[in-house]
Amino acid sequence: MPIASNSPVRLTHLSQATRAEIEVLRLAAGILDLQRTASPSIRELASVQALMHAAEAVFDELGFGDEPDRALSS
Numbered sequence: 001m002p003i004a005s006n007s008p009v010r011l012t013h014l015s016q017a018t019r020a021e022i023e024v025l026r027l028a029a030g031i032l033d034l035q036r037t038a039s040p041s042i043r044e045l046a047s048v049q050a051l052m053h054a055a056e057a058v059f060d061e062l063g064f065g066d067e068p069d070r071a072l073s074s
Helices: 016-037 046-061 068-073
Strands: none
Touching: 016 046
């Protein structure tokens, strides 16, 4: 099943795992954008908070989090 994307960049030369990782990062980035774009009442919802924590975990797990030293040592 191809990964849906609104990016004009063609990713067909990448492996399926790499394309999936890119799509997960895009989704996580979209969720984290809620911190800047959503109203405080939306950001404070438990479901939105859970999504934001999950998105942060994605970036941490893939080595793109706030702790660059950890990414370099893995």
